[in-house]
Amino acid sequence: MTTARRLSAQEVVLSGLTRGQAGGVVVLHLCQRKPLGAFGAFLVLALIFSAALAPVVAPFDPLEQFSGKAFRPPGGEFLLGTDYAGRDMLSRLIWGARISLMVGIIAVTIGTGFGTLLGLVSGFWGGRFDLGVQRVIDAMQAFPGLVLNLAIVASLGKSTENVMIAVGITMIAGATRIVRSAVLSTRENQYIEAARAVGCRDSRILLWHVLPNVMAPILIIATVGLGSAILAESSLSFLGMGSQPPNPSWGLMLSGSGRANMISSPWLAIFPGLAISLTVMGFNLLGDALRDLWDPRLRGSR
Amino acid sequence: MREYIIRRVLLMFPTLFGVTLAVFILMHLAPGDVVMAKLSEDYVTQEHIDRMRAELGLDKPLYEQYLFWVTNVLRGDLGTSLWSATPVRDELARRIPVSAELAILSMAVSIAIALPLGVLSAIRQDTVADYVGRFLSISALSAPNFWLGTLILVLPAIWFGWAPPVRYVPLTQDPWMNLQQVLPAALALGAHSSAVVMRMSRSTLLEVLRQDYVRTAWAKGLSERVVVVRHALKNALIPVITIWGSQLSHLLGGTVVMETIFSLPGVGLATFQAIERRDFVQLQGNVLFIAGVFVVMNLLVDLTYSWLDPRIRYR
Numbered sequence: 179m180t181t182a183r184r185l186s187a188q189e190v191v192l193s194g195l196t197r198g199q200a201g202g203v204v205v206l207h208l209c210q211r212k213p214l215g216a217f218g219a220f221l222v223l224a225l226i227f228s229a230a231l232a233p234v235v236a237p238f239d240p241l242e243q244f245s246g247k248a249f250r251p252p253g254g255e256f257l258l259g260t261d262y263a264g265r266d267m268l269s270r271l272i273w274g275a276r277i278s279l280m281v282g283i284i285a286v287t288i289g290t291g292f293g294t295l296l297g298l299v300s301g302f303w304g305g306r307f308d309l310g311v312q313r314v315i316d317a318m319q320a321f322p323g324l325v326l327n328l329a330i331v332a333s334l335g336k337s338t339e340n341v342m343i344a345v346g347i348t349m350i351a352g353a354t355r356i357v358r359s360a361v362l363s364t365r366e367n368q369y370i371e372a373a374r375a376v377g378c379r380d381s382r383i384l385l386w387h388v389l390p391n392v393m394a395p396i397l398i399i400a401t402v403g404l405g406s407a408i409l410a411e412s413s414l415s416f417l418g419m420g421s422q423p424p425n426p427s428w429g430l431m432l433s434g435s436g437r438a439n440m441i442s443s444p445w446l447a448i449f450p451g452l453a454i455s456l457t458v459m460g461f462n463l464l465g466d467a468l469r470d471l472w473d474p475r476l477r478g479s480r
Numbered sequence: 481m482r483e484y485i486i487r488r489v490l491l492m493f494p495t496l497f498g499v500t501l502a503v504f505i506l507m508h509l510a511p512g513d514v515v516m517a518k519l520s521e522d523y524v525t526q527e528h529i530d531r532m533r534a535e536l537g538l539d540k541p542l543y544e545q546y547l548f549w550v551t552n553v554l555r556g557d558l559g560t561s562l563w564s565a566t567p568v569r570d571e572l573a574r575r576i577p578v579s580a581e582l583a584i585l586s587m588a589v590s591i592a593i594a595l596p597l598g599v600l601s602a603i604r605q606d607t608v609a610d611y612v613g614r615f616l617s618i619s620a621l622s623a624p625n626f627w628l629g630t631l632i633l634v635l636p637a638i639w640f641g642w643a644p645p646v647r648y649v650p651l652t653q654d655p656w657m658n659l660q661q662v663l664p665a666a667l668a669l670g671a672h673s674s675a676v677v678m679r680m681s682r683s684t685l686l687e688v689l690r691q692d693y694v695r696t697a698w699a700k701g702l703s704e705r706v707v708v709v710r711h712a713l714k715n716a717l718i719p720v721i722t723i724w725g726s727q728l729s730h731l732l733g734g735t736v737v738m739e740t741i742f743s744l745p746g747v748g749l750a751t752f753q754a755i756e757r758r759d760f761v762q763l764q765g766n767v768l769f770i771a772g773v774f775v776v777m778n779l780l781v782d783l784t785y786s787w788l789d790p791r792i793r794y795r
Contacts, residue, residue, distance in 0.1 A: 317498025320775045321767070324733030325751070329767050332755040333509040409624055416626045417740060417752060432630055440634045447634045451627030459622035 215467020221460025228272045229279040236269040240426045249443045259445045261431070267445065270426035271453050277427050278408045278457060281342050285407040288346025290400045293353020298384055298392070300354070301361030311354065318351040327410055331419045338411075338427070341420040345410045353399055360392040367391075394472040398465055405461025412454050428454050484786055492779055499771045500553065504546050507764045558765035563757045568765035571750060579735050579746035581651060582662055582669065586731065589663075590670035590677060591724065598681030598720075603708055605686065613678065620675035625734050629668040629741040648745050665742040669734045673727035680723045684716040691715075718789050725781035732774055 209216040228235060237257070244264040252259040258267040300308040318326070330344035364370070365388065373383050412429030414420035421427035431450040440447035533539045537548055552559065558568035601613040620628075636642045644664050649657040688694065689712050697707045736748035743749070747766055754763035 313494050313498055316495045317502050320495050320499045320771045321502070322729040322731075322733035322770065322774055324736060325767060325770050328736065328751065328755060329503070329506050329763070332760075332763060333506050412624055413626055413737060416624075417737065419755065429624075429626070432627060437630065437633065440630065441637045444634060444638055447627075447630055451624065451631070454627065455619070455623045458624070459618065462622060463618075 212467040212470070214463045215470075218460045218463025218465075218467060221456050222464055225275050225279060225457050225460065229275040232273045232276050236266075236272040238266040238269040240265065240270040240273040241424055242266070249439070251443070252445050258449050259443070261446055262439050267449055270431065271428070271449060274426045274428045274431070274450070274453065275457075277338065277421060277425060278411060278454075281338065281345065281411040282404040282407040284342040285345035285349060285411075286400050286403045288343065289349025289403060289407075290353045290396060292346075292350045293399075294357050294389075294392075294396055296350070296354040297357025298361055298388065301358035302365060302380070302384055302388060308358075315351045315354055318348075319355075323348050323406075323410065324413060327414060328417075328419060331414060336419050336422060338421045338425065341411050341414050344414075345407045348410070349403055349407065353396075353403070356395050356399055357392055360395045361388055364388050364391045394468075398469050398472065401461055401468055402465035405458045405465070408461070409454065409458050481786070481790075485783060488779055488782060492775060495775055496772065499775065500550055500768065501546070503764055503768050503771070504549060506767075507760050508542065508545075553768070558768070559761040561754075561759055561762040563754070563759040563762065568762050571762065572747065572765060572769055575745060575747045575750050577650075578648070578744050579739065579748060581658075582665055582735055582738060582744060582746060583731055585662055586666035586670035586734075587673070587724075587727075588670075589666050590673040590727070593670070594674040594677035595681055595720075598678040599685060599708065599713065601678070601682040602685035602689065603704070613682070617675040617678045620671045621679075623671070625668055625672060626737045626741060628671050629665065629738055632664045632668050633741065644742065646743065648743065661742060662744065665738040665744060668741075669731065669738045672730055672734075673724065676727060677720060677724050681716060681720045684719045685712060688712045688716045718785070721788065722785055725778075725784070728774060728777055728781065732770055 242265065244260065244266075246264070247256075247260055248262055248264040250256050250260040250264075252267075256266050256268065258271065260266055261270070296311055300311040321329070326348050327341075327344045330347060331340055334340040334343065370383060370387055373387050378387075411420055412427065412432075415427040415429030416433050418430075418433060421430050423430060428450045432447065437447075530539070537545055540548070549559075556569065558572070560566065561568050561571060564571065597613045597616070601610045604610050633643065644661045645657055648661060651658045651662075685708075689708075691712075694707060694712055697711045702711075735746060736751055738744070739746045739749035740752050747770065751763065751766040751770070754760075754766060
């Protein structure tokens with residue numbers, strides 16, 4: 179059965195416009211229909227922007243210690259103040275975006291990469307392999323996320339790289355579950371049967387017929403996953419189990435030793451937390467909007 | 481129902497087996513084993529190392545070590561802490577009440593804040609109250625719990641010069657002092673669940689309020705309180721409880737963070753300290769315990785749903 183794709187009002191309008199104008203209309207359309215999603219996209223873009231252009235936009239070196247200028251309040255020479263070592267907070271926050279985004283991207287690549295592979299294979303072939311994978315996933319999901327992260331980091335050692343690995347591994351289970359269930363429902367479609375009937379090999383069916391149809395949930399878990407990976411990195415760094423000083427990791431900037439300083443200089447406690455919150459909020463809002471737009475089945479699930 | 485319970489309980493065992501395997505593998509991934517970690521400070525001879533390995537059974541093949549460990553675990557023996565040389569089990573037992581109090585209190589706090597806000601947001605949809613409630617919940621969803629914890633410690637100190645007592649006092653000894661310590665931690669820990677519950681209760685209540693039987697209740701001339709509480713809320717509660725139960729992972733992981741920030745001597749703090757001290761035996765025991773609690777609690781939560789909503793059993 180071929181379903182004729184209905185043109186949306188948006189596409190009809192777009193047909194008469196140049197590409198540049200059309201892009202503008204799409205953005206406008208998104209802003210109107212999903213204002214929160216657009217706000218999320220804006221926050222995410224801001225993060226990517228500061229991560230990519232950190233050397234250009236940061237006013238100072240994030241590690242440079244200005245002697246005699248510790249604990250400067252926000253305003254004046256240092257827009258967001260300085261920390262106990264006289265380092266510029268704004269520059270540290272901007273460079274911190276780089277660490278966060280890098281950890282997020284690599285962890286999500288590991289997590290959704292393996293998750294997609296396992297989910298595709300176990301959902302498509304089923305049988306004993308699927309059963310085995312399911313039990314492994316069950317065992318992995320039997321640990322609260324942070325506890326599994328801590329256990330992995332404890333045995334691999336504390337470093338930013340190991341945090342990426344730990345967070346990535348922890349994400350595999352959830353990703354596998356979601357991809358697998360999407361594959362299970364896709365597998366029953368007639369076009370799969372048709373592909374089989376014309377003699378396609380399994381690998382071709384998986385790559386060309388199943389994978390494109392489970393792309394939406396994969397992209398959604400990747401988007402939301404970026405937010406939670408960044409959150410996990412900052413939690414681990416906060417506990418001293420992730421990025422090590424003097425790295426300008428947001429979680430590390432909030433970590434325990436400086437709490438007395440935070441009472442006398444509250445900006446030290448407020449700005450890094452705001453940076454993490456806005457980033458996580460950005461990915462959450464964007465993920466929610468994508469879920470509503472692309473995949474009504476997952477609506478409301480988290 | 482009975483069949484469902486039996487099936488779910490039986491399914492728990494392969495998971496628990498996988499958990500022990502995962503914990504064992506994780507703890508043996510560490511570069512350098514327990515003995516090296518323990519002896520790293522002192523000057524030691526190879527002979528010394530070998531003897532200690534033999535004592536701890538580390539010279540045996542891995543599968544034998546695993547079997548040995550699992551048999552002991554089944555007997556309730558989790559080994560001896562490398563750091564304090566006391567049984568891991570005793571250390572755990574001492575710390576469980578602290579974590580349990582924190583977890584229960586934060587669950588209670590979260591529902592106590594979230595449910596009224598969610599209801600208010602739903603029955604006053606698109607008013608200022610609704611917007612404020614939704615803004616609060618989106619913020620609380622995004623704010624990391626360790627940041628909220630830090631703010632709860634820092635802000636009152638700045639504004640009122642108040643800080644929670646530093647030395648932990650058990651609930652049984654001085655409830656007031658104890659609550660001053662645990663309640664701030666529970667607030668910070670419960671904020672996330674609170675936001676999730678609030679969003680869920682708002683959206684399900686909105687859905688239920690549009691049902692025909694609610695219109696009938698209005699038409700009968702019942703007061704708003706009766707319509708909302710007795711007719712609508714009751715039916716909106718099942719998904720709310722479901723999502724409340726799904727917060728367990730966040731809650732158990734969060735105890736590690738909160739106990740570290742507020743220096744509450746619970747299982748979470750012990751886990752953190754075990755990593756710092758490279759006390760792999762204690763860490764292994766704690767992680768196993770937390771995962772075990774998580775599995776059992778998840779089962780209980782699932783059984784509760786199926787009891788509340790019989791449709792779930794036939795999925």
